[in-house]
Amino acid sequence: MNKLQGFYELRHIGIPAAPWNIFSKNTFLDPGLLWTIRVAVKTGDDINLPRAVGVTAEKAMEKGTQFLSQFGSNGIVIYYPYFIALKSGIMELKEKVTIIESVDGDLWNLTTKGRRAVTIFVDRLTHTVTEHGQKNFLNKKEIERLFRYGARVRVKYKDYIFNYTSVMVEWSLALNTNVNHMPVGDPYFVFYECRVVK
Missing domain, CATH: 3.30.1490 (Dna Ligase; domain 1)
Incomplete structure (x- = not known):
């Protein structure tokens, strides 16, 4: 894809x-x-x-x-x-684990500059959550929402994931902005790329 x-x-x-x-x-x-x-x-x-x-x-x-x-x-x-990205990251959905990597600001801080605030692993069999990096960088509510959205992706692409591949989505916790770069409204999650990883 x-x-x-x-x-x-x-x-x-x-x-x-x-x-x-x-x-x-x-x-x-x-x-x-x-x-x-x-x-x-x-x-x-x-x-x-x-x-x-x-x-x-x-x-x-x-x-x-x-x-x-x-x-x-x-x-x-x-x-x-x-939009202004407050936090950004990727979420990779594998058969037995979900991985979230997150960084402050734009996703390019992670994908281009190689910075990473936190990596979270969730074992789907034991439901064990392991965090590496800045503890509580993503709060509990943010993590729960990401997993809820990830569950929808997982259902849609279960056949790809089962065949030893994974699906990765890119996301930001964002704020709208006006022409003067001033934030408008409340933060919201936005996803802007989805691809199958082989």
């Missing part, structure tokens, strides 16, 4: 996904918000695809038009309102 499939799958699993839409030449973006714009391709390498994160509506329109001309024949360009 590539990013493009993952974007569609997240909507069907029943977990909170980024509220993305497909960018087109007729797209209008609210200038009062900041925006994220990304590329997802049908075939070929879908790692390190171009994106613009937390940019003005004008810049997002410019980048979206550029991405569309470059990648439109082999995929889609998507956009969604920018």
Whole structure:
């Protein structure tokens, strides 16, 4: 499953996904918000695809038009309102264990910079929870919600997981923001990638 499939799958699993839409030449973006714009391709390498994160509506329109001309024949360009990530991480669902890795701020702090605040292992047979790193970095309520969402992913992909693979989702605990980078509203979980790991 590539990013493009993952974007569609997240909507069907029943977990909170980024509220993305497909960018087109007729797209209008609210200038009062900041925006994220990304590329997802049908075939070929879908790692390190171009994106613009937390940019003005004008810049997002410019980048979206550029991405569309470059990648439109082999995929889609998507956009969604920018959010501030308070905490981010990955959750990997294996047959016998669920693994959560989390970091402060954006996911890139984990995936690109290699920083990690906590890693949590949950044995599905014994229900034993093992934490490595900053204790209580994720509070009990946050962990419970992640496991609840993970259970939905696990049901959807039980056949993949049973065949000695795993499914990984990327997530953030996020806050909406206005064009001045000021937080708006209450924190919420958002998932923005889902892929099968072999």
